[in-house]
Amino acid sequence: MVRRHPLVFDAVVAVLLFVGPLIASQAMGRHPEWAPGPPGWEPPFARAELNLGMILAGAVGCAALVLRRRWPLPVLAATTVIGAATLVIGGGPSPYLAPALVAAYTVATLVPRRRAWAAGAVAALVLAGVSAIAAPTLLPGLGNPGVVAWLGIAVAVGDALSSRRAYIAEVEERARRAEQSREEEAARRVVAERMRIARELHDVVAHHIAVITVQAGVAEHLLTSQPAAAAAAVGHIRDAGHTVLTEMTTLLGVLRGAEEPAASTEPAPSLDRVSELVEAFAATGLRIELVTSGRHRPLPPAVDLAGYRIVQESLTNAHKHGRGAGVVVRIEHGPAELVVEVRNGAPESGAAAVARGSGAAGAGAVSGGSDLTVWGAAAAGSSASGSSAAGAGSVDSGSTGPAGSGPASNSPAGSAASGPAERAESGEPVARQSAPSGHGIVGMRERAVTVGGTLSAEPISGGGFRVLARLPIPSASAGEAK
Known part of the structure; x- marks a missing residue:
């Protein structure tokens, strides 16, 4: 009442x-x-x-x-x-x-x-x-003391009741804030999981679609003159398509499933497999120099995966936006940090790019010692058999972990593969230069920041582009290098 x-x-x-x-x-x-x-x-x-x-x-x-x-x-x-x-x-x-x-x-x-x-x-x-x-x-x-005492008792009782009400209100407010915080944390985790899946899709799909697009152009160009090379390119397309379909099925299962997905039995990509990744890109006609230095030792899984994904995304971007240009991949195992640098020159003309794409990509030639490996043929007139010897176009079927998505950038990166092949005036197919979206660069930078590192992506003189990542190695792992 x-x-x-x-x-x-x-x-x-x-x-x-x-x-x-x-x-x-x-x-x-x-x-x-x-x-x-x-x-x-x-x-x-x-x-x-x-x-x-x-x-x-x-x-x-x-x-x-x-x-x-x-x-x-x-x-x-x-x-x-x-x-x-x-x-x-x-x-x-x-x-x-x-x-x-x-x-x-x-x-x-x-x-x-x-x-x-x-x-x-x-x-x-x-x-x-x-x-x-x-x-x-x-x-x-x-009497006089009695009047004062009664007034004091009345005020004391009221003050005690007011304090109790304030305490109850504070407890209720804390409970409300805690509930709100739990709801916000749950929503944040949902968003983070969606971002992780989106980044994973970017990592998996962008690479393989780029390979499929280029191999399709090569197959179209060589279909009449070199059927064997065209058949090899179609095989690369089939392998890449199968891999990306498997990855998409797994990720969509995660989105649909109410329960936690079963742990993958395939190992996550690491820098130990970077030569396979380089070989796959070389199969598309990309000239790549892989330079490694420092003492190789086991890296923390997060750092190892981040380094691999940065190389993969950088090569994908160089493949899409710097067609025909040479790429240098440098991996330095320092005592306290891992340095990953991917640098490519200016894109070549359309005819030269297609001619190089149809050339052979060898299994790897050593130049200047075991730390420098050159992938891809430098000569324009290489045999078609070398093109099929490069290996499959997909090596990252076990990819896990976030990559990036973010605002557009003027840098040559993006998640969409190059468009369908066009023909130059000479009649040769030319890969269409897609506008960079910047999603991949943001994802690489987020990967570096996640492990406590930094990443810069910027144009260089001569029309090329460079991605440089510095990933710190925890003291326990760094101590093994000493």
Whole structure:
């Protein structure tokens, strides 16, 4: 009732506080032996001339309690003044000090603590001072100390209730914030998982679609003149298509499945397999130099995978946007960091690119020591058999982990493969230069940041492009290199 109808509750309290003293005073007037005061004390309303003033003052004081929740401090001031007036009128203890106690309790529950205690102290001093002057003979417990004590008790009870309400409200607010935080965390994890799957799709699909596109152009160009080479290119297309279809099926199963997918039994790609990756790109006619330095040792899985994916994405971008240009892949195993650099020159003309794409890609020729391996033929007139000896166009079927998606960039990167082959004026097919989207660069940078590293991707003089990643190696792994 108090919460639903507070005004009605306050009105009932006001009526009880007004009528109760009237009934009690009349009973004590008829039976003086019931009076708790000292000998000769007359209860209020015993004298007829005091009835009207006491009743009017008490009525006003009790009626003010109806507004105590809206204006607590003004109501406390009014009930204090009226209580003091009843002390003066009666010349003794007044039954209408109770409204001041109720008002003091209300102030303590609704007003800040310091102001509530200050207001209660002022009310107690006023009533104690008036009672000392106008009503020196009060009932036991209603003398000057008694008035102060009763006001103090009222304020203390109200303050305790206010503190309890504030504590409960704080607990409820904490519970609400915790629930909201859990919901936000769940939503964040859903978004993160979607981003991870999208990046994985980018890693898997972009590479293989690029291989399929180029091999299709090569097959079309060699279909009549070199059927064996065209058949080899079609085989590469078949292998790449099968791999990307398998990866897509796995990822779509993750999206559809309500339960956690079974752990993959195939090892994740690592830098130990980077030569296979380079060989696959060389099969498309891309000239690649793989340079490694430093002491090879086991790397943390996250760093190893990040390095592999950065090389893969960089080669994909170089393949799509720098057709025919030479690419240098440098992997440096330092004592405290892994440095991955992929640099390509300016794209060649369309005819030269196709001629190079139709050339042979050898299984690997060593130049200048075991740390430098050159992939892809430099001569334009290589045999078609070398083209088929390069290997399959897919080596990353076990790819896991996030790659990137993000805003467009002016850098040569992107997730979409080159468009269908076009023909130059000479009649030879030319790979269409697709506009870079920048998704791949953002993904590579996110991979580097995930393991605590950095990545820069920027054009270089002469029309080429360079990707440089520095991936720190944790102290435990770094110690093995010493």
